[in-house]
Amino acid sequence: MIRDRTALEERIASLLEAPAQAENPLYEPLSQLWEAHHDMMRRIDRISRISDAYQSIAKQREMSLAERLEKQLRQLEKVARISDRYQQMMHDLNKALRQASTHDALTGIANRRLLGERLKEEADRNKRYGRSFSIAMLDVDLFKRINDQHGHDVGDRMLVELASVLETEVREQDLCGRWGGEEFLILLPETDLDAAQQVIERVRERVRELTVRVDTELLMVTVSAGIAQQIPGESYSRTISRADLALLQAKRLGRDRCELASETAV
Incomplete structure (x- = not known):
């Protein structure tokens, strides 16, 4: 085209x-x-x-x-x-x-704040459902002697190893934390005194087996413990106070032992 x-x-x-x-x-x-x-x-x-x-x-x-x-x-x-x-x-x-x-900066276990939160939760649960709990206070026997003789670094190592033993030996539902210094608190939910004592006695036995090497020397420690079961209507702070009094009694009676708190103790 x-x-x-x-x-x-x-x-x-x-x-x-x-x-x-x-x-x-x-x-x-x-x-x-x-x-x-x-x-x-x-x-x-x-x-x-x-x-x-x-x-x-x-x-x-x-x-x-x-x-x-x-x-x-x-x-x-x-x-x-x-x-x-x-x-x-x-x-x-x-x-x-x-x-x-x-969590505690030294040992990595629960600190006083977390323990307080869980204690409040357990107290509220007890108030609603009537499920009691127990508190164990533990203190390292003669810990000051370790710091004085070997220094605070060794004392810190001992606390770290001790915290590891406590966390390993308590039950899954329990909470172990550092309350302050060389003092530890173990919260045992829905646990009466007898069951709590069995747990704490097992913990104390494992602590006796703990050793920390310092040069050629093996350091060993023991712990004293006081246990209190929460009473209906009782604040958790008062339960702690009764467990602490039981701990003092264990110290007075020779250390390396566990005492149960009286319900009438103040």
Whole structure:
């Protein structure tokens, strides 16, 4: 079709250029028509170039927009990853802070704060359901002698090893913590005096087997213990006081022993 059109255009151009055709009455209108045709072709060609240029610009803009969107998506993904890492870091930090606030820095077992929280929970449970619990207070016998003779570093090692033994020997539901200095508290939920005494006696036996080497010397320790069972209506602080009095009694009676608290002790 293009070949036919080209041939026709060449024929018309040839006819218009022939001198003999100048006298032909169709020459003038055909010449004008031919000029109009060329003008229209030039316009079409110009429009076509403008259209191509516009499409090229539009395509470039579209690609540019896609690139910008891709870049923004990459930035958002980066921000999301940073946010995830930040949230994980905050989670780990909160966990570490919680650990630091509820566990003893030296031994790693529960500290007085966590013991207080659990004691309150057990007291509330006892109030609602009538489930009694027992508290054991333990103190390392003659611990000052270890610090005086071997130094506080050795004393700290002994406390760390002792805490490990206590945590290993208590039951899964029990909570063992450092109450202060060389004194430890063991919370025994839903446990009466007899059952609590069995647990504490096993703990004391394991403590007797504990040794800490200092140069060529093996250091050994014993603990004294006092146990009190929570009485209905009694605050846990009073239960602790009765267990502490039982511990003092064990000390007075020669140490390395366990005494049970009297319900009437103040």
